[in-house]
Amino acid sequence: MSETISCRQTLAVTSHRVLASDLNEHETVYGGALLALLDGTASISASRFARSQCVTAALDQVNFIEPFVLNDSLCIESYVTGHGKRSLEVFVKVIGEHLDTGERFLGMTAFLTFVVLDKKVTLPELNAETPEEKSLCADFQKRKTYRRQKIAEQKKLQASLSLDFPWYS
Numbered sequence: 001m002s003e004t005i006s007c008r009q010t011l012a013v014t015s016h017r018v019l020a021s022d023l024n025e026h027e028t029v030y031g032g033a034l035l036a037l038l039d040g041t042a043s044i045s046a047s048r049f050a051r052s053q054c055v056t057a058a059l060d061q062v063n064f065i066e067p068f069v070l071n072d073s074l075c076i077e078s079y080v081t082g083h084g085k086r087s088l089e090v091f092v093k094v095i096g097e098h099l100d101t102g103e104r105f106l107g108m109t110a111f112l113t114f115v116v117l118d119k120k121v122t123l124p125e126l127n128a129e130t131p132e133e134k135s136l137c138a139d140f141q142k143r144k145t146y147r148r149q150k151i152a153e154q155k156k157l158q159a160s161l162s163l164d165f166p167w168y169s
Contacts, residue, residue: 003125004124004125004126004127005048005049005124005125005127006126006128006129007079007080007081007126007129007130007133007137008129008130008133009049010046010048010049010078010079011045011077011079012041012042012044012045012048012077012079013041013075013076013077013078014037014041014076015073015074015075016037016073016074017072017073017099018068018070018071018073018074023069023070027069027070028067028068028069029068029069029074031064034068034094034108035059035062037074038059038076038078038094038108038110038112039059039112041076041078041092042056042078042090042092042112042114043056044078045078045079045090046088046090046114049083049088049126050088050114050116050121050123051121052116052117053116053118054088054114054115054116054117055115055117056112056113056114057087057113057114058112058113058147059111059113060111060112060113060147060150061109061110061111061143062108062109062110064107064108065105065106065107065109066096066105066106066107066108067107068094068096068107071099071100072096072097072098073097073099074094074095074097074107075094075095075096076092076093076094077092077093077094077095078090078091078092078093078112079091081111081126081128081133081137081140082126082137082141082143082144083123083126084144086119086121086123087114087115088116088123089111089112089113089114089140089144090111090112090113091109091110091111091136092108092109092110092111092112093108094106094107094108095107111143113147
């Protein structure tokens, strides 16, 4: 009988205050920096689930919803929402807060796929408890099927790409 872990047991939370050094030319948080923060937090959720080394395989369904500006805070929450034999999906949401007013807002969501490096690891069963967790976990198989289709399309694209130096063409 395999072990069961709840989504809540994989929860990772990080908080950050937006500083001037985080901003791009639009005076909002630079998206690339935010993606790095997301990946770091999501990797904790993946490790809590697998209890083994995992690597990021894909970052998809990234939705920048509302921008983060100077002196906002952003809270990154991530947890596992589905898995296969060696891969697992982590959902991430980023909640912003305007610290001067206390107003909270949904700033970003994303799904990341991680792969467990150790081929001998057996992943536990996943148990969703909250309405949000149940909703996200219920749609995992649809997202997995969609990802597989996209991977097949990517392989065709990659096969057509040149690796020659551009100035030799």
